[in-house]
Amino acid sequence: MLFIVQTVLVLAVAVGALALMRGGTNARHLAIRRIMLMAFALVAVFSIFFPVVLTRIAQALGIGRGTDLVLYALIVSFMVFVASTAQRHRRMEDAVTKLARRLALDEAPHPDGDSTRPLRGACPSCHPRNDG
Amino acid sequence: MFNEATVVGEVIQGLLPSFPYVVCVDDGSDDDSAAVARAAGAVVVEHPFNLGQGAALQTGFEYALQDPGLEAVITFDADSQHRVEDAVAMLERLRSGEADVILGSRFLDSRTKISPLKRLVLRTAAVQSSLSTGLELTDAHNGLRVIGSAVLKRLHLTQNRMAHASELIQQLAQIKPRIVEHPVEIVYTEYSKSKGQSLLNGVNILADLFFR
Numbered sequence: 109m110l111f112i113v114q115t116v117l118v119l120a121v122a123v124g125a126l127a128l129m130r131g132g133t134n135a136r137h138l139a140i141r142r143i144m145l146m147a148f149a150l151v152a153v154f155s156i157f158f159p160v161v162l163t164r165i166a167q168a169l170g171i172g173r174g175t176d177l178v179l180y181a182l183i184v185s186f187m188v189f190v191a192s193t194a195q196r197h198r199r200m201e202d203a204v205t206k207l208a209r210r211l212a213l214d215e216a217p218h219p220d221g222d223s224t225r226p227l228r229g230a231c232p233s234c235h236p237r238n239d240g
Numbered sequence: 241m242f243n244e245a246t247v248v249g250e251v252i253q254g255l256l257p258s259f260p261y262v263v264c265v266d267d268g269s270d271d272d273s274a275a276v277a278r279a280a281g282a283v284v285v286e287h288p289f290n291l292g293q294g295a296a297l298q299t300g301f302e303y304a305l306q307d308p309g310l311e312a313v314i315t316f317d318a319d320s321q322h323r324v325e326d327a328v329a330m331l332e333r334l335r336s337g338e339a340d341v342i343l344g345s346r347f348l349d350s351r352t353k354i355s356p357l358k359r360l361v362l363r364t365a366a367v368q369s370s371l372s373t374g375l376e377l378t379d380a381h382n383g384l385r386v387i388g389s390a391v392l393k394r395l396h397l398t399q400n401r402m403a404h405a406s407e408l409i410q411q412l413a414q415i416k417p418r419i420v421e422h423p424v425e426i427v428y429t430e431y432s433k434s435k436g437q438s439l440l441n442g443v444n445i446l447a448d449l450f451f452r
Contacts, residue, residue, distance in 0.1 A: 201400065202398065204291075205291055205295050205400055208287050208288050208289065208291055208295075209287070209291075209295070209298070209299045209302065211288055212265070212285050212286055212287050212288065212299055213285065213299065213302060213303055213306070215285075215286065216283065216284070216285040216286070216303060217283060218306060219261075219283075219303070219304070219306050219307035219310075
């Protein structure tokens with residue numbers, strides 16, 4: 109029984125992390141994250157008032173105490189949190205890099221010395237030509 | 241470059257007689273590296289804050305590509321560990337039409353004096369790189385390279401920090417240009433040794449590559 113629980117937990121970590129890492133920023137993923145958070149909070153509150161029920165569930169799953177079940181759930185949610193935060197951090201870093209690079213290139217003189225020419229890749233309306 | 245004010249001026253003055261267009265990407269230095277580089281005669285492109293060597297390299301590439309007449313780009317470290325003569329010889333090989341990309345290697349002749357441990361680490365990295373990309377290179381982490389503009393247009397480095405060297409090789413393996421290696425000497429001065437990557441940094445490189 110313990111083996112099954114372990115397998116389920118490992119799968120939950122893998123699937124949860126993958127689900128949150130793919131795509132990530134859209135409304136559906138945000139909703140899923142919020143649902144998971146709500147569910148976790150509800151279970152936590154429930155376990156505070158009815159610790160015995162939690163212990164029964166844990167025993168039915170073959171994990172000694174209810175607190176151990178909470179610990180496992182905590183580990184799973186922590187792993188998911190770490191994975192999704194790392195992913196978000198990476199995306200932010202990419203965005204910041206692109207922004208900083210654009211700024212650096214815009215501020216540098218143009219390679220052929222003609223500073224009135226729009227830079228390559230810049231839209232003409234953002235960099236209007238001075239000579240018309 | 242990042243905080244290289246003490247050496248960068250000399251490096252740029254060494255390059256200018258052979259290469260009139262020197263672009264120096266200042267990666268948010270705290271010292272006056274940018275002013276020194278500008279005074280020495282380079283065009284300086286300044287990152288607003290420190291992003292990492294890989295990000296600086298890609299910024300330099302994109303800056304150079306703004307010039308439609310660009311023939312090739314030479315990547316040359318600002319800490320005076322490369323030799324201008326090597327860069328000149330490499331550019332000549334590219335111009336002769338022998339290859340689209342010329343990569344420097346410190347292991348093709350015996351000029352470079354290198355500690356056995358560092359040699360072992362770099363050789364291991366090279367073997368790992370050739371196993372994973374199929375490109376048989378002897379020195380995957382050499383900063384001296386000559387890249388033709390056609391290949392340059394297709395390079396998009398996203399590894400901001402040190403793993404960019406491996407990323408560059410991976411992208412080259414996909415672009416499949418004609419690549420040759422050229423023997424270069426790495427001059428390990430006290431300065432470059434103190435600035436250089438510690439071996440512990442290899443851990444960071446691996447983490448950047450695998451947990452991407």
